[in-house]
Amino acid sequence: MASPNRRYKTAIYEQFARIGKAISNPSRLELLDLLCQGPRTVEVLAKEAGLGLANTSQHLKALREARLVQSERTGLYVTYRLADKHVCDFFRSLRLLAETRLAEIRDITSQFLEGRQGMDAVSREQLVAKVRGGEVTVLDVRPPEEFEAGHLPKALSIPLNELERRLSELPHDREIVAYCRGPYCVLAVEAIEMLRKRGFTAFRLEDGVPDWQARGLPVAVGEAR
């Protein structure tokens, strides 16, 4: 009974909604955010996102069916990655819209950071200037695979869980700017907190690599030297 025009519109909006449905679940969004940092296996993703394995597999399947991610089997492991870098841009635009529209995000964040001092972040521009002046050590506290998948130029890779025993690699007489996955990742927050307790001068960069890259700033790839 529906006209061809109506059927056409319905079919098109149903397609758009496939992407909407894919990002309508918090767990899937977290997985997507993680995948923006680089490819990972199901196991690792499950652990990082605090989900069950079967559950993670199903969420990844949903993301794959919306064509947002791809999977590839290598031996026992299945590695998932973003299907397209536009997916990361899209995730960022969702995050940006949520930040501008949902005051709750600011509330939740400021409540979480309550009591931790000095969490006011260094801006991209400030960091660029400081790096240019050579007065700062840039510290990447994410897991090594993420560092390898892409990091800020000249950044030093010390994953958060190794930081305590590798403090000697850090300078006491220079500023340290630590970063992790982005504004809602807690790795850098914890790193800063710890470094300050130990007497370092440390600040936090809110940007993650995707944000940095989206601004057209350079990103380096490959292992820590």
Next chain:
Amino acid sequence: MASPNRRYKTAIYEQFARIGKAISNPSRLELLDLLCQGPRTVEVLAKEAGLGLANTSQHLKALREARLVQSERTGLYVTYRLADKHVCDFFRSLRLLAETRLAEIRDITSQFLEGRQGMDAVSREQLVAKVRGGEVTVLDVRPPEEFEAGHLPKALSIPLNELERRLSELPHDREIVAYCRGPYCVLAVEAIEMLRKRGFTAFRLEDGVPDWQARGLPVAVGEAR
């Protein structure tokens, strides 16, 4: 039992998912797309989207709770509008991602256009050049309210349902380029089809006003003269 970090992340991704949920339903996406063309009452939105009134009201409520739209009562009518122009940008980025990732969209569209000849669209750039050369009449076939809310500079407003009896306003010796809401809106398609049958030289611009505007091109506001 969950750590504060986990609770924080969960809370943040839940917020992101509010937006995801809002755009996870085809009808809501259609409503959002319509609202990108300008504010409208519930009644008009329901009719345009082919939905029941109660249903429309509930979908609009969902969009409002995700802070994507705002409503304002004027007398008997409640007018809905986008809460922020970023919402329109976000919708466009969803559309773009869907177009790049979902081959089905191309299939559905080419099947719909099957048999209609000459539906290959004029590009923005071509249109700009033609307008500059003064060799073209730009025709807006959307309803008048949408034209008023924003239209291409110098466009002539003839809503599709008036087109047949206002053909005398159109030149036979010049090209006509018709546009409507965007690439998936059928108004311009039908206009072109009709105009060609009547011997006009007519092409279709795929862009809608939001697309045009997003490229930084100028948009005029106000009634048809």
Next chain:
DNA sequence: TCAGTATTTTATTATATAATGGATTAGCGG
């Protein structure tokens, strides 16, 4: 071929969502 590990699939259960029709509310004009 068998044991072991990573992943996917299936079944189940609880919960959320969408559409509909009917009741209710808000505002207008007589």
Next chain:
DNA sequence: CCGCTAATCCATTATATAATAAAATACTGA
């Protein structure tokens, strides 16, 4: 205040989704 209309709310029903555990698959290495 009443009747009318636009919009919202509520209850109902059907359907979809999410998490979990258990079973099945896919692959490796012995």
